[in-house]
Amino acid sequence: MLYDHLVVRYGELSLKGKNRRHFENQLHETVKRKLRRFDNLKISKLFDRLVIELNGQPHEPVVGSLQDIFGIHSISPALRTENNLDEINKTALIALKDAMENTDKRTFKVTGKRSLKTFPVNSMQLNSEVGGYLLRNTENITVDVHNPDVEVKVEVKDTGTxxxxxxxxxxxxxxIGVGGKAMLMLSGGIDSPVAGYLTMKRGVRIEGVHFHSPPFTSERAKQKVVDLTQELTRFSGGKIKLHVVPFTKIQQIIKDKIPASYSMTIMRRVMLKITEKLAEKNNALAIANGENLGQVASQTMQSMYAINEVTNLPILRPVITMDKLEIMDISQKIGTYEISIRPYEDCCTIFLPSAPKTKPKREKAIRFEQNIENLEELIEEAVQGVETIILEEGRSTETTFEELF
Known part of the structure; x- marks a missing residue:
């Protein structure tokens, strides 16, 4: 195995000024947790990089794990050498020959970066010195500074080059962890897991909230949401809690007491009220969901206006402006698409009226909601009956559906 280190470069967190150290510490902790399954890795935190000593571990699976971690801009397998120009030249030649072996690559450029200011050769000189050495010691290879086949990155640090x-x-x-926590309303469809992924990408921890209405929705529908949450743990930096809300009683009352055209509006209002209470219990500062503007009746501007009134928490809607194909592309990339399309319906689909109101009036929604006696008690009963499932990458703390049947 040629490479003995990985160089992990930060993304936009390097621009965060006084918060930078906090952001870097959070990233370092996430990387340590993510890589704990690999033996003998040594992780070092430099000023603007993480450097991972592989100690014989193949780099490919480690790189694959790092690519799921938010806050990382890029990862490079690297050879470490001493801060000596002759050794740098020799090592760069080894790396370049390996990169071009058995390929049709014929051009390169050197990108030098001297963070160690006591090193006698500056970055521009490093490009020239190393590039000249590589040209003299190879055949049929030329320099292309604009569009090279291979970019030879040379980073001089105090711990080596x-x-x-x-x-x-x-x-x-x-x-993950620098942006607080949000409760993710997780239906089991394609959109909400993508919303969860994009929310986590902004450094926000998530806890899932799923509304379950047995016997109208099956255990397989619930298991689908458990599996979606499990898939999202790849990006969470640790565990994700999934709160399963018993919603049958409330849905039946809504069906009986509310005009059919407004039942979806009232149901979404009640869901938000319950999610807000769960946010308070779990120290979350926002609610995230997979709403996409104009996609269904409850996601028109008028519907959102009529529904949002019930909570003062910010509602994050990461996919609100995306086309369906864009959302599907992300779901396939993150591994949730095949789970989401399993044919098990959630409570919103089961109780969907034939002609839901697309432009509901807030005043009417408030008036119709008053038809439900003891609504606050029903909401509290649902909150108290929540089943919380804790999931961690690679395993679940709960028995899965397949183990039950």
Whole structure:
């Protein structure tokens, strides 16, 4: 195995001024948790990088795990050498030959970065010195500073010089934990898991909230949401809690007491009220959901206006302006699409009226809601009956549906 280190570069957190140290510490902790399954790795935190000593571990699976971590801009397998120009030249030649072996690549450029200011060669000189050495010691290879086949990155640090010829894209965004916590309304469809992923990309921890209405919705529908949450743990930096709300009683009352055209509006208002109470119990400062403007009756501007009134918490809607195909592309990339399309319906689908109001009036919604006696007691009963499932990447603390049947 050629490479002995990985160089992990930060994304936009490097621009965060006084918060930078906090952001870097959060990222460092997430990386340590994510990589704990690998033996013998040594993680070092430099000023503007993380450097991981592989100690014989193949770099490919480690890179794959790092690509799921928000806050990372890129990862490069690297060779470490001493801060000596002769050693740097020799090591750069090894790396370049490996990158071009058995390929049709024929051009390169050197990108030097001298963070160690006591090193006698500056960045521009480093480009020239290393580039000249590589040209003299190779055949049929030329320099292309604009569009090279291989970029030889030479980074001089106080811990040594790291040389890389290959770079893998990271997840970007901000490290999990720097943006507080939000409750994610997780239906089981395509949109809400993508919303959860994008919310986490901004550094926000999430806890899922799913409304379950047995016997109208099956255990398989619930298991689908458990599996979606499990998939999202890849990006969470740890565990995700899923709160399963018993919603049958409230839905039946809504069906009996509310005009059919307004039943979806009232149901969404009650869901928000319950989610807000769960946010208060779990120290969350916002609610996230997969609403997409104009996609269904409850997601028109008028519907959102009539529904949002019941909470003062910010409502994050990361997919609100996306086309359905854009959302599907992300869901396929993050591994939730095949789970989301399993044919098990959630409570919103089961109780969907034939002609839901697309432009409900807030005043009417408030008046119709008053038809439900003891609504606050019903909401509190649902909150008290919540089942909380804790999921962690690679395993669940709860028995899965397959184990039950």
């Amino acid at each position: 790291y040389i890389s010829c290959q770079t893998f894209k990271g997840a970007g965004g901000l490290p």
